[in-house]
Amino acid sequence: MTPDSIPHLEILRVSGTSRPNAIAGAVAALLRSQGQVDIQAIGPTAVNQTVKALAIARGYLVDDRLDLYAQPEFVKLDVQQEERTAVRFHVRSMPRPVL
Secondary structure, eight states: OOGGGSOOOOEEEEOTTOOHHHHHHHHHHHHHHTSEEEEEEOSHHHHHHHHHHHHHHHHHTGGGTEEEEEEEEEEEEEETTEEEEEEEEEEEEEEOOOO
């Protein structure tokens, strides 16, 4: 696989003041179009907003018969010449089982 053939993975950055409904809409749109998205959050409030957004996004995907799964990991970032620890959520879509 060449660098040109690797799909660009969108990274959404969430802050403590981000609106969960807006994040959820962006997550749902990216999962529909690309099947994956990464979300990055620094701090407990931002992580909380992210988790709420993921719960809301699941509801947005019901009519598309999609669900999502997320794998969180810690990452080190250089923010304004200071090392910070963030939580990055690797979010992927999957078909929703028919009940």
